[in-house]
Amino acid sequence: MWQRFSRGLAKVEAAAVGSLILFAAGMLCVQITARALFNTSFSWAEESVRYAIIWMVFLSCGLAFRKDAHISIDVLRQILPGRARTVLELLITLVCAVLAGLLVWYGTAMVQTLYRFGQVSPAMEAPMYWFYLAIPVSGVLMLIRLAESLVRILRRRPVREPAPVLAG
Template sequence: MWQRFSRGLARVEAASVGALILFAAIMLCVQITARALFNHSFSWAEESVRYAIIWMVFLSCGLAFRQDAHINIDVLRQLLPDPARKVLEVIIILACAVLAGLLVWFGGAMVATLYRFGQVSPAMEAPMYLFYLAIPVSGVLMLIRLGESLVRVLRCKPVAPAAPVLAG
């Protein structure tokens, strides 16, 4: 059941990120065309693209944890034997979970403050808390993926050795 939920969540995340990329690309093309051909500019276009990209980046973080695609330095991981490598993996996952928890905590506080004050964006006049909501949502998605990673590391006896670094 968890696997089905995880796959479904990954599909929703990927579709959301794809839709946001598509929206940003189309909106930028429309804005450029409107400026070049009609000498007209939409005041809200750049702002909407900026917020779409921010949401896209934050939503991508959870997917990156799911696919183990975040940048990492694995020299120490390559040098350690399997049991120590497993301990290191657990420590890394827990440290990332603490940081994701801080995103949820402080991001949620920021969203609540913006909601209370009713601040709106300059051009679109949309509530700013909707854009800042990307921070705690991303933190929750990362916590879900980090939990999956922790279970995977704890269940597996040896952690797969990292790929060798090719020099040259």
């Protein structure tokens, strides 16, 4: 049951991130074309791309935890024996969970403050709390993925293969 939920959530996250990438790329192309061909621009285009990228980055954090793909220095993980490695992984996961919890806590407080004050973005005049909502939402998604990691560590299952590193 949980695996099905987790896979479904990952698909929704990936679809949202992919859609945001396509939106940002498309909007930048439209903005460049409008400037180059018609000598005009949309005041809200760059701002919408900026906020799309912010949402994309925050949503990607949960996916990265799911695939164990965050940048890490794993020298200790490689040299420590089994039990010590498990303790290290447990400690790292708990510290990350505390930080994700702080994102949820303070992000929610920030969203509530922006909602109360009714602040809007300069060009689009959209409520700013929509954009800051990325912080607590990503914190919740990270907590879900970190809970999965915690269960995996406690059950002593092997670490998932990290995402391949692209060399350029």
